[in-house]
Amino acid sequence: MLHYVSEILPSLLSGAWMTINIFFWTLIASIPLGILGSLGLTSKIAPLRWILKFYVWLMRGTPLLLQLIFVFYGLPIVGIIFQRYDAALFAFILNYTAYFAEIFRGGFQAIDPGQFESARVLRLTRGQTLIKIVIPQVVKIVVPSIGNETINLIKDSSLVYVIGLGDLLRAGNVATARDVTLLPLVLVGIIYLLMTAVATFVLRKVEQHYRAWR
Amino acid sequence: MLELKNIKKQFSGRTILDNFNMQVPDNQITTIVGPSGAGKTTLLRCISGLEKTNSGSFILDGKSFDPANNRDNDNVIGVVFQDFQLFPNLTVLDNITLAPQLVLKQSKKESEKQAQKLIDQLNLTGKESLYPYELSGGQKQRVAIVRALAMNPKILCYDEPTSALDPDLRHTVENIILGLKKDNMTQIVVTHDMEFAKNIADQIVRVEPIKA
Numbered sequence: 001m002l003h004y005v006s007e008i009l010p011s012l013l014s015g016a017w018m019t020i021n022i023f024f025w026t027l028i029a030s031i032p033l034g035i036l037g038s039l040g041l042t043s044k045i046a047p048l049r050w051i052l053k054f055y056v057w058l059m060r061g062t063p064l065l066l067q068l069i070f071v072f073y074g075l076p077i078v079g080i081i082f083q084r085y086d087a088a089l090f091a092f093i094l095n096y097t098a099y100f101a102e103i104f105r106g107g108f109q110a111i112d113p114g115q116f117e118s119a120r121v122l123r124l125t126r127g128q129t130l131i132k133i134v135i136p137q138v139v140k141i142v143v144p145s146i147g148n149e150t151i152n153l154i155k156d157s158s159l160v161y162v163i164g165l166g167d168l169l170r171a172g173n174v175a176t177a178r179d180v181t182l183l184p185l186v187l188v189g190i191i192y193l194l195m196t197a198v199a200t201f202v203l204r205k206v207e208q209h210y211r212a213w214r
Numbered sequence: 215m216l217e218l219k220n221i222k223k224q225f226s227g228r229t230i231l232d233n234f235n236m237q238v239p240d241n242q243i244t245t246i247v248g249p250s251g252a253g254k255t256t257l258l259r260c261i262s263g264l265e266k267t268n269s270g271s272f273i274l275d276g277k278s279f280d281p282a283n284n285r286d287n288d289n290v291i292g293v294v295f296q297d298f299q300l301f302p303n304l305t306v307l308d309n310i311t312l313a314p315q316l317v318l319k320q321s322k323k324e325s326e327k328q329a330q331k332l333i334d335q336l337n338l339t340g341k342e343s344l345y346p347y348e349l350s351g352g353q354k355q356r357v358a359i360v361r362a363l364a365m366n367p368k369i370l371c372y373d374e375p376t377s378a379l380d381p382d383l384r385h386t387v388e389n390i391i392l393g394l395k396k397d398n399m400t401q402i403v404v405t406h407d408m409e410f411a412k413n414i415a416d417q418i419v420r421v422e423p424i425k426a
């Protein structure tokens with residue numbers, strides 16, 4: 001059995017590498033975009049709010065699987081052609097930005113307006129107020145929800161099989177179908193668990209960091 | 215001296231302040247009293263630029279000035295909020311030095327030196343590295359006062375400085391305000407506490423509710 005494991009492990013790990021890539025770049029892009037989106041959702045400019053509300057509704061209201069299919073097979077019809085990997089990233093970032101924007105919106109609305117006023121009478125600019133005072137408080141509030149989405153993202157990344165990308169789950173599926181054994185899928189499960197364990201650990205560290213103040 | 219002339223402030227059609235006039239002499243304590251809902255806090259918010267007035271003018275040392283737009287002017291008004299509004303994510307020292315560093319472009323060293331002087335003066339020595347949640351109400355208020363003073367304002371405003379504190383701390387607040395007066399700070403204090411107002415005031419200004 002060990003021999004078999006060592007035989008299929010390279011293909012599983014290469015699939016896991018794809019999973020990690022999708023996970024990492026989606027997170028890196030969609031958290032800052034989500035913050036910007038949440039500022040737009042709470043903006044005084046009504047048309048901007050409407051557009052973003054529509055976007056969030058669209059992204060949260062349809063399956064990510066469908067969005068992946070549309071980005072990869074649908075957008076070429078209007079002349080926008082993505083490579084498989086780029087299409088996957090694009091769809092994931094669009095989708096997760098919408099969720100993060102909603103989470104951050106809740107965070108921003110939990111901040112006492114007095115914080116903005118107190119920064120204002122100290123003559124801080126809006127940017128300084130956001131960066132030094134408000135965003136740290138928002139991040140502290142949203143870390144648990146962001147954590148949830150982060151764990152989801154690791155598992156959602158398996159949806160990329162639908163546009164023909166080889167991720168961890170697909171690698172396991174291929175081996176299972178070929179060798180008629182469930183063992184590859186057991187390994188796949190273990191690798192997912194390891195990845196979520198790392199993410200959970202990092203998230204706990206972040207929460208601890210923000211526990212210094214209340 | 216700060217002069218308010220014919221200040222008018224309305225909120226969605228309701229008039230809060232109508233042709234309000236007041237003078238705030240230098241180095242004195244002006245208290246603003248009146249029943250709740252009369253517009254005391256609104257007046258203070260207009261003076262500190264958090265609300266725009268509908269009409270009327272502010273004159274500081276003979277020159278007209280717009281508190282709502284004083285970002286690039288000299289430091290005019292400092293505010294101590296009723297609930298202090300310290301920044302919970304920053305230590306006491308960082309709460310105090312943030313604006314001097316970012317706005318007045320003081321160096322870290324310079325701002326900390328000035329902050330330390332005020333911290334010692336207001337009896338907060340040893341609290342520099344604590345976060346606001348670790349402080350008592352009275353300490354929070356003193357940090358808020360130091361934070362406002364660190365911006366070298368010409369006038370320091372307080373909104374109901376006794377209301378969030380234990381009654382026996384009232385005397386301490388009186389001493390702080392009177393102590394700052396000795397340092398020639400011009401102060402405006404909004405309060406509904408007449409006795410407190412009388413104890414500290416050089417001048418008492420009444421704000422009465424406007425009958426609709």
